[in-house]
Amino acid sequence: MGIVSPGFQGRRRAAEPNLPPGQYLTEDFPVLSAGPTPRVSLTDWEFVLSTETGAESRWSWDEMWALPTETPMVDIHCVTHWSKLGTNWRGVSIDTLLDGVDTAADYALVHSYGGYTTNLPLDDLRDGQAWIVHQYDGADLPAEHGGPARLLVPHLYFWKSAKWVRGIRLGLTDEPGFWETAGYHDYGDPWREQRYQGD
Numbered sequence: 684m685g686i687v688s689p690g691f692q693g694r695r696r697a698a699e700p701n702l703p704p705g706q707y708l709t710e711d712f713p714v715l716s717a718g719p720t721p722r723v724s725l726t727d728w729e730f731v732l733s734t735e736t737g738a739e740s741r742w743s744w745d746e747m748w749a750l751p752t753e754t755p756m757v758d759i760h761c762v763t764h765w766s767k768l769g770t771n772w773r774g775v776s777i778d779t780l781l782d783g784v785d786t787a788a789d790y791a792l793v794h795s796y797g798g799y800t801t802n803l804p805l806d807d808l809r810d811g812q813a814w815i816v817h818q819y820d821g822a823d824l825p826a827e828h829g830g831p832a833r834l835l836v837p838h839l840y841f842w843k844s845a846k847w848v849r850g851i852r853l854g855l856t857d858e859p860g861f862w863e864t865a866g867y868h869d870y871g872d873p874w875r876e877q878r879y880q881g882d
């Protein structure tokens with residue numbers, strides 16, 4: 684005989700200012716993957732940033748992690764309504780990767796090993812808002828959470844944080860990715876509850 688609806692199992696806290704509308708807090712770390720977990724060896728791994736002119740910057744695993752890293756502590760929000768506050772990561776800021784890259788692009792299409800894609804405005808990857816991360820909570824990022832490395836762009840719904848990230852293509856036009864093509868919102872701001880097209 685509960686006055687709390689069973690689905691929430693007491694996890695919902697009403698007065699949590701860091702919780703966007705329609706979200707509940709979770710302490711565990713759910714895994715959401717739209718397919719099998721790709722395995723990529725660190726010797727084969729590379730990250731490719733390409734621009735609208737076709738110019739490419741490439742980093743091997745060792746080259747990527749020779750760059751300066753940061754340790755963002757951020758809140759993450761999945762469109763399936765769970766949020767996790769204060770998650771700890773280590774990674775290279777996208778600002779570092781964009782340093783010296785000449786582009787007039789407004790849009791980015793992120794590609795993953797395994798074929799997943801997601802799109803966002805290039806400005807949302809700049810100014811300390813996004814990282815390529817390879818550690819979670821002080822340990823190597825587990826494969827099911829996107830290891831060896833994933834994109835982390837926590838101010839948008841978590842489907843924009845592509846796991847097993849392989850590269851970013853910058854372009855002059857917006858090109859929808861995997862979930863965006865399937866009816867999810869093109870931008871995906873959790874604070875404006877932009878879950879689906881038309882929200």
Ligand SMILES: Nc1nc2c(c(=O)[nH]1)N[C@H]1C(S)=C(S)[C@@H](COP(=O)(O)O)O[C@H]1N2
Nearest residue numbers: 713714715716717761795799828842845846
């Ligand atoms: N490559 C890839 N990245 C992905 C996904 C995916 O299916 N494939 N799912 C997205 C979705 S919908 C969410 S909520 C988060 C889930 O990350 P997690 O499994 O580490 O919680 O990854 C995002 N990145």
Ligand SMILES: [Mo]
Nearest residue numbers: 715761762842
């Ligand atoms: Mo998600």
